[in-house]
Amino acid sequence: VAVGREEIGQRSETVRRANLSAIVRELHARGPQTRSALVNRTGLTRSAIRGLIGELAAAGLVSEASPQRLGTPGRPSPLVSLDPDSASVLAIEISVDSLAVAIVGLGGVVIELTRVDRPRGDASVNEVVGVVAKLTRDARSRRRSSRRLIGVGAAIVGVVRRTDGMVSIAPNLGWRNVPLGARLSDALGLSLPVSIANDADLGALAEHRRGAAVGVDDLVFISGEVGVGGGLLVDGKPLDGIAGYAGELGHMSINPNGAECRCGSVGCWETEIGEDVLLRLAGHPDDLGLRGVDEVLRAASENDPVALAAIDHVGHWLGLGIASLINLLNPRLVVLGGRFARLHPYVGPVVEAELDRRALAAPRDLVRVVPSTLGVDAPLLGAAELAFEPLLADPALWLGRRDLMERASA
Amino acid sequence: VAVGREEIGQRSETVRRANLSAIVRELHARGPQTRSALVNRTGLTRSAIRGLIGELAAAGLVSEASPQRLGTPGRPSPLVSLDPDSASVLAIEISVDSLAVAIVGLGGVVIELTRVDRPRGDASVNEVVGVVAKLTRDARSRRRSSRRLIGVGAAIVGVVRRTDGMVSIAPNLGWRNVPLGARLSDALGLSLPVSIANDADLGALAEHRRGAAVGVDDLVFISGEVGVGGGLLVDGKPLDGIAGYAGELGHMSINPNGAECRCGSVGCWETEIGEDVLLRLAGHPDDLGLRGVDEVLRAASENDPVALAAIDHVGHWLGLGIASLINLLNPRLVVLGGRFARLHPYVGPVVEAELDRRALAAPRDLVRVVPSTLGVDAPLLGAAELAFEPLLADPALWLGRRDLMERASA
Numbered sequence: 001v002a003v004g005r006e007e008i009g010q011r012s013e014t015v016r017r018a019n020l021s022a023i024v025r026e027l028h029a030r031g032p033q034t035r036s037a038l039v040n041r042t043g044l045t046r047s048a049i050r051g052l053i054g055e056l057a058a059a060g061l062v063s064e065a066s067p068q069r070l071g072t073p074g075r076p077s078p079l080v081s082l083d084p085d086s087a088s089v090l091a092i093e094i095s096v097d098s099l100a101v102a103i104v105g106l107g108g109v110v111i112e113l114t115r116v117d118r119p120r121g122d123a124s125v126n127e128v129v130g131v132v133a134k135l136t137r138d139a140r141s142r143r144r145s146s147r148r149l150i151g152v153g154a155a156i157v158g159v160v161r162r163t164d165g166m167v168s169i170a171p172n173l174g175w176r177n178v179p180l181g182a183r184l185s186d187a188l189g190l191s192l193p194v195s196i197a198n199d200a201d202l203g204a205l206a207e208h209r210r211g212a213a214v215g216v217d218d219l220v221f222i223s224g225e226v227g228v229g230g231g232l233l234v235d236g237k238p239l240d241g242i243a244g245y246a247g248e249l250g251h252m253s254i255n256p257n258g259a260e261c262r263c264g265s266v267g268c269w270e271t272e273i274g275e276d277v278l279l280r281l282a283g284h285p286d287d288l289g290l291r292g293v294d295e296v297l298r299a300a301s302e303n304d305p306v307a308l309a310a311i312d313h314v315g316h317w318l319g320l321g322i323a324s325l326i327n328l329l330n331p332r333l334v335v336l337g338g339r340f341a342r343l344h345p346y347v348g349p350v351v352e353a354e355l356d357r358r359a360l361a362a363p364r365d366l367v368r369v370v371p372s373t374l375g376v377d378a379p380l381l382g383a384a385e386l387a388f389e390p391l392l393a394d395p396a397l398w399l400g401r402r403d404l405m406e407r408a409s410a
Numbered sequence: 411v412a413v414g415r416e417e418i419g420q421r422s423e424t425v426r427r428a429n430l431s432a433i434v435r436e437l438h439a440r441g442p443q444t445r446s447a448l449v450n451r452t453g454l455t456r457s458a459i460r461g462l463i464g465e466l467a468a469a470g471l472v473s474e475a476s477p478q479r480l481g482t483p484g485r486p487s488p489l490v491s492l493d494p495d496s497a498s499v500l501a502i503e504i505s506v507d508s509l510a511v512a513i514v515g516l517g518g519v520v521i522e523l524t525r526v527d528r529p530r531g532d533a534s535v536n537e538v539v540g541v542v543a544k545l546t547r548d549a550r551s552r553r554r555s556s557r558r559l560i561g562v563g564a565a566i567v568g569v570v571r572r573t574d575g576m577v578s579i580a581p582n583l584g585w586r587n588v589p590l591g592a593r594l595s596d597a598l599g600l601s602l603p604v605s606i607a608n609d610a611d612l613g614a615l616a617e618h619r620r621g622a623a624v625g626v627d628d629l630v631f632i633s634g635e636v637g638v639g640g641g642l643l644v645d646g647k648p649l650d651g652i653a654g655y656a657g658e659l660g661h662m663s664i665n666p667n668g669a670e671c672r673c674g675s676v677g678c679w680e681t682e683i684g685e686d687v688l689l690r691l692a693g694h695p696d697d698l699g700l701r702g703v704d705e706v707l708r709a710a711s712e713n714d715p716v717a718l719a720a721i722d723h724v725g726h727w728l729g730l731g732i733a734s735l736i737n738l739l740n741p742r743l744v745v746l747g748g749r750f751a752r753l754h755p756y757v758g759p760v761v762e763a764e765l766d767r768r769a770l771a772a773p774r775d776l777v778r779v780v781p782s783t784l785g786v787d788a789p790l791l792g793a794a795e796l797a798f799e800p801l802l803a804d805p806a807l808w809l810g811r812r813d814l815m816e817r818a819s820a
Contacts (some may be wrong), residue, residue, distance in 0.1 A: 159772050168772040232738075239644055239742020242628045245773040248737040253730050253768060255666055265733070265768040311549045320663050323675070327658040328642075328738070330651020357664060358675040362569050362578040363655040 016052075016192055023052055024082070024395045027062065028388065029209055030090060030109055032081035053080055061086045065200055080186065084109035084218060085148075087398065089387035090192075092132055092154040093380040094186070095199060096172045097290055099128065100377075101135040103143055104209040104384035107284055107392075108210055112139045113380070119347070120226070120289060122174030125183060133187040150398065153387030155199040155379035157225060162244035165196035171262045185281045190218060195386045199223065201238055201247055202382025203337050204231025205374070209385055211335070211374040218331045221372075222249060222322075224339035228261070228270040232329065250274075251395040252319055257342050272317035281310035293339055295344025300346055308346070315347030322369065324357065330363040331372065341371035414551040418426055421672030426462075426520070427806040433462055434492070434805045435560075437472065438517055438798065439619055442491035454457055465491055469809040471496045471516065495518035497808065499797035500549075500602075502542055502564035502594070503790040505609060506530060506635045508581045509538065510787075513553055516801075518620055522549045523790070530636070530699060532584030535593060543597040560808065561602050564594060565609040565789035567635055572654035575606035581672045582636050592765035599656065607631065611648055611657055612723065612792025613747050613782070614641025619783040619795055621745070628741045631782075632659060632732075633789070635751035637672070638680040639656065641741065652673045660684075682727035685749060691720035703749055710756055716791055725757030729764025740773040747788055751781035 018307045022042045027033065038049050047133075056062040064078040084105025093100040093115075100115040114135050118128075140149075157172025164183020184194050204221035213221070217236035228250030232239035239246050250262055250270035258267030269278070275293060276286035280298045282375045283306055297384050299307035322334055336344050348369070355364055372378055426587035432452045437443065443451075448459050466472040474488040494515025503510040503525075503597055504806075510525040524545050550559075568580025575591020594604050614631035617623045623631075627646035633639045638660030642649035649656050660680035661673055668677030681687070685703060687697035692706045693716055732744055746754050758779070782788055801808050 045722075101789040159770065161772075171771070234644060234649055235647075237645075239649075239739070241773065242742045243740060243772070243776055245770065245776075246738065246740035248770055248773075251737040251770055252734040255665060256664070256730060257667065263770060320666060326663040328656065329649070330653060330656035332652045360569060360579070360655065360658055360661060360673060362571075362653070363651060363658075366653055366655075 007299075010226075015046045019108050019338050020047065020052055020399075021393055022054065023049070023056065025392050027082045027239070028079060028392060031107065032079040034077035036077055036376075038080065046099035055399065056078070056395070060401070061293035061395070064224070080172060082107040084111065087148050087150045087386050087388075087391060090149055090152045090188075090190070091380050091384035091387065092134060092136075092200065093383060094128060094132070094153065094154065094156045094173070095379070096157055099131050099135065100215055100380050101132060101139055101151075102384065103139055104379055104381070106388070108380075108384070112143050112152075113377070114139060119289070120172070125137075125175065125178050125180075128182075129183050129187045132184065139303070140353075145302075148194060149190065151387035152184065152188065152190065152194040152204075153383035153385070154180070154194065154196045154200040155182065155206055155383040156200050157227075157229070159197050159245055160198050162195075162197060162240065166195060166312070167196075169257045174355065191298055193387075195389075197244065197383070197386055198229065198231070198247065199225075199382075200229030200249075200337070201231040201240070201244075202380075202386060203374075203378035204233055204247075204382070205238065205336070205385050206382035207335050207337070207372055208233055208236075210381065211378060212372055213333050215337055216231075216333045219335060219336045220322075220325050220329060220331050221337055222340055223337040224273070226275050228273055230246060232331075233306055239255070249325070252321060252324065254317065254324075260387060268319045269317070273314045273340075278310050278314050278339075280312055284306050286307045295341070300345065311343055311349055314343065315350035316354060318347060319351040320358060322351060323355050323364075326359040326363050328368055331367060333368055335370055335372050337372040338376070341375060344371035426571070426645060427804055429458065430462055430466065430805045430809075431803055433459070433466065434471070435491045435802050437490060438802060441517065442466055442489040444487035444489060444696045445486055446760075448490065455811050466805070467810065471805065471809070473768070475490055487663070488589055489650050493518040494521065497798075497801060498556050500546060500562045500598075501601070501790050501794035501797065502562065503609065503788070503793060504538060504542070504548075504564065504583070506567055509541050509545065509548055510790050511542060512790055512794065513549055513559075515796075516789070518785050518791070518794070520791075524549060530582070530697070535585065535588050535590075538583075539590075539593050539597045541589060542594065544561075550779050559602060560601065560795035560801055562594065562600065562604040563793035563795070564590070564604065564606045564794040565612040566590065566606060567609050567637075567639070567794065569606050570606050570656055570659065572605075572607060572650060577603060577606075578655075601737070603657045603797075603800070605799075606639070607654065608639065608657065609635075609789035609792075609794055610639030610645060610659075610747070611641040611650070611654075612655075612790075612796060613784075613788035614643055614646065614745070614792070615795050616788045616790075616792035617745050617747070618643055618713060620648075622780050622782055623743050623745055624738055625681075626743045628739075629658075630732075630735050630739060630741045631745045631746040632728075632750055634683070634685065637684050638683055644739070659731070659735070662731060663733075663766040664727065677679055679727070679731045683724045683750075688724050688749075691723055692717050692728065693720075703752070707752060719731050721753060721756045722760055724753065725760035728757060729761040730768060733768035733774075734764050736769040736773050741777060741780055745780055745782050748786070751785060754781040796818065 090104045091102040098115050102113040103111045105111050159166045163289050167178040167180045174230040200223035203223050213219045220230040230247045230249030234246050251268045254269045255267035259271040261268040261271050279292045280286040284292045454534045496513045500513040508525050513521045514760040534796050568577045575590040577590045610633035613633050623629045630641035631641040640657045640659030642657050661678045664678035664679045669681040671678040671681050692698040694702045706717045
């Protein structure tokens with residue numbers, strides 16, 4: 001797109017806003033740092049940084065403080081930090097086994113986090129939304145100091161249209177065409193924007209920003225709850241597809257003579273590496289859930305051959321699917337999330353062996369497979385990042401615009 | 411990245427260059443158009459367009475001419491066109507069955523195109539490069555008027571590192587770690603940049619710019635020569651992966667109990683939809699090549715049940731793999747290139763049936779599967795687009811810089 005109809009005043013304002021965004025993103029992603037570090041990171045001049053920091057400080061978003069001396073000579077450069085209480089978001093996760101709500105402050109500081117178990121199987125939308133609203137009220141009443149909520153982000157184990165938060169299908173909840181965006185808005189009564197995305201996409205975002213994939217812009221994140229989902233990052237941006245449905249890794253066809261899948265197809269990846277397969281092969285009822293996975297891992301740690309064989313089956317098929325993804329996407333990193341992160345110590349070698357056998361040498365030589373470092377909270381933290389995005393993209397909109405922020409009721 | 415250290419003079423120059431690029435891209439992609447159309451397309455003011463067109467005209471890249479009257483009242487607006495002879499590129503294709511060389515003028519006008527058959531199987535790098543150099547000399551001597559070559563683009567049926575044109579593997583040629591970029595540079599002796607990419611990636615680019623996918627920014631292109639390759643476009647940009655190896659669709663694992671693949675793995679997609687499979691199932695020797703494919707299509711047109719069953723097998727597995735790609739990437743369009751374009755009239759229904767059965771409903775409802783419109787020349791035309799890219803990205807570099815262009819020797 002051409003840069004047209006430009007006018008100097010307008011252009012300066014655009015530049016100023018882009019520069020504010022660069023600084024706030026830096027501090028949000030990497031934490032407190034000196035002005036010199038910000039100069040290096042952003043390419044802005046020292047005097048530009050000074051002016052912009054002043055503006056952010058006046059609005060209460062950042063503060064400057066002397067760092068502790070670390071034995072280096074010379075005057076210490078003060079550290080610029082975001083104030084986590086100056087703007088916070090509400091993060092929500094609706095998953096197979098639990099519902100979670102967090103208040104997360106600017107800079108990614110978790111101020112409050114509550115996770116409650118929920119029974120597996122079909123869920124009433126009313127009930128889920130009701131529980132989430134109650135958890136939210138409780139969290140906010142405990143944290144009256146976090147007065148400025150600027151947005152709501154939600155992660156859901158399902159296929160979501162990003163534009164309006166319509167859940168087209170969430171098989172593990174028995175949901176179809178649920179207007180979750182609208183329902184959450186109504187139930188929370190916060191008059192704040194509510195953004196919703198797939199839990200695996202948000203897990204990928206969180207691992208990229210604060211977990212195993214910091215600094216890595218080309219990433220496959222594989223999440224494992226009951227089923228298998230995924231989030232793809234290409235050149236630092238989520239590969240969403242044309243309507244936000246991309247990344248359904250669990251529904252790659254991988255074994256055409258395999259089992260029927262919940263989705264209606266046959267032999268999808270999740271029919272070979274899903275939780276139920278692991279449990280059944282390990283001799284447990286396939287609906288035993290997390291307790292069953294804990295049991296398989298405990299048995300494996302004691303070298304139980306049945307448990308080890310079950311894990312090995314999953315590792316073999318995990319490697320087979322990852323090889324396909326490497327050939328398709330040539331990523332730098334594959335992050336194993338959820339259940340797969342816990343299996344990684346056992347399946348690492350068999351996965352690597354499958355990659356040696358099945359991936360093309362050129363992309364295979366460039367990729368690493370690592371476990372998630374954020375674990376079960378990755379999607380919830382990703383939901384917080386989603387809700388922060390409007391502020392990060394244009395902090396100027398929020399400076400002095402307290403009317404855009406919701407205050408806790410007294 | 412922050413917009414920093416800016417200085418008004420520098421900024422204006424950047425804006426001017428971006429605007430020149432926008433105009434040249436428009437004319438290159440969509441052909442001649444009026445200034446009014448350029449105003450609408452680029453968002454630039456009428457006076458800005460006038461100035462920039464003047465600059466391009468002075469350098470001989472564009473001309474303006476009165477259009478034919480089409481019965482509409484009023485003064486006809488003159489059409490702005492690129493002069494195809496003002497800058498042209500050399501496009502090269504090294505494929506399984508043929509070698510091709512073309513001279514393509516600005517605007518995508520094919521000035522000269524020669525394709526020669528080559529026998530299948532391992533190829534000597536010296537010989538291939540020698541034939542390409544000879545075809546190039548012949549083409550240039552026939553077209554002395556196209557004096558200004560600005561670059562060379564090459565498509566190859568193999569896995570290529572974009573940065574330097576190193577072919578890491580081209581199984582159908584028996585090549586491994588061939589520094590094709592350097593070899594072509596030496597043999598052509600043109601002192602022009604040589605850019606090399608995978609043939610399917612370039613097929614996708616060509617279909618996007620001039621074929622079945624014009625206006626579609628999220629695209630899966632499936633090419634079929636002997637094997638199966640692919641090119642992916644996301645948000646209008648090629649999904650190359652971290653080193654240009656992405657899009658090896660033919661090496662998705664799709665049938666773990668299937669046949670051994672040339673790549674060393676088992677049950678890759680191309681072991682079910684490759685040319686050899688079609689020929690074998692249709693009762694021909696599996697190395698009969700294009701002649702065999704022609705024969706199968708002829709038999710199918712006469713309702714020969716063996717030929718139809720062979721095509722049906724390919725269609726079934728084609729649909730199965732496309733379903734996976736839809737679930738992974740949520741694209742708007744799937745373009746069947748090469749052999750698959752010719753099979754499309756027969757396999758269309760079985761592919762659609764597999765998608766109904768195996769793809770998730772939400773992304774499936776949004777995608778269409780269509781045959782390529784550029785046919786066998788798609789990769790060659792894509793190679794031309796690759797070679798035009800530096801000029802399109804920054805035409806200012808080329809205005810008055812005839813020293814950057816190679817003149818035909820007298």
